[in-house]
Amino acid sequence: MIGAKAAGRPARTAVVVGNPKPFSRTLASAMRMARELSGxxxxxxxxxxxLGASLFDWDDPTVAELVSEVGRADLVVVGSPTYKGSYSxxxxxxxxxxxxxxxxxxxxPLMLGAGRGHTLAPELMLRPVLTEIGATTVRGLYVIDNRHGDPAAYADWLASTRPAVDALVRRRRGASV
Structure with a gap:
């Protein structure tokens, strides 16, 4: 796990969630993934x-600082509910x-949705945007809403993806020190 100190400092981990409901299942899922991946x-x-209306104000200093902080994080879990086959x-x-x-x-990339029909949404919709803005990305995860609290909904993805995330974060941190 990348939570162990490497290169003299703990990994910086961030969670960003775009659900229009505060304290949502999407937030709970993103927090679970961040903890599982970083320790x-x-x-x-x-x-x-x-953040409310400040998201519409391109000069808002709070939002600008959050963008800067998220941009510097070693690991970012980006979560959204699935709306019309895409992110919010x-x-x-x-x-x-x-x-x-x-x-x-x-x-x-993490997305939650009501059914299996949008399973590829994290890969086809969210991952390309994250790559476009500079991130190194890994295969995204789609979780069925009513399974968001079930560890089994994450287990296979974590088992196959955690080693890649760990290696990428370690490489990034080694290069940035």
Whole structure:
């Protein structure tokens, strides 16, 4: 797990969630993934709905600082509910703030939805955007809403993806020290 100190400092882990409901299942799932991947609580949690109208103000200093902090994180879990086969407009508002090289860490796309019909949404919709803004990405995860609290909903993905995330974060941290 990347939570162990490497290169003299603990990994910086962030969670960004674009669900229009505060303290959502999407947030709970993203927090679970961040803890599982890093071995620690995330240092930064951005539940975008709590920012309200400031997301529309391109000069808002709070949002600008959050973009900067997320951009510097070693690991970012980016979560959204699935709407019309894609991620939420709330998340788009935030991601649009990043320059093409603004997200420098490893990003993990996570989406929740009601059925299996949108299983590929994290890969086809969210992952390309995260890559476009500079992140190194790994295969995304789609979780059925009513299974968000079930560890089995994450187990296979974690078993196959955790080693890649760990290696990418370690490589990034070694290069940045």
């Amino acid at each position: 620690q609580e995330p240092g930064l949690v951005v539940d975008l709905v709590t 407009g709330l998340l788009k508002l935030f991601l649009d703030r990043f320059a093409t090289d603004g997200l420098t860490g490893v990003a993990v």
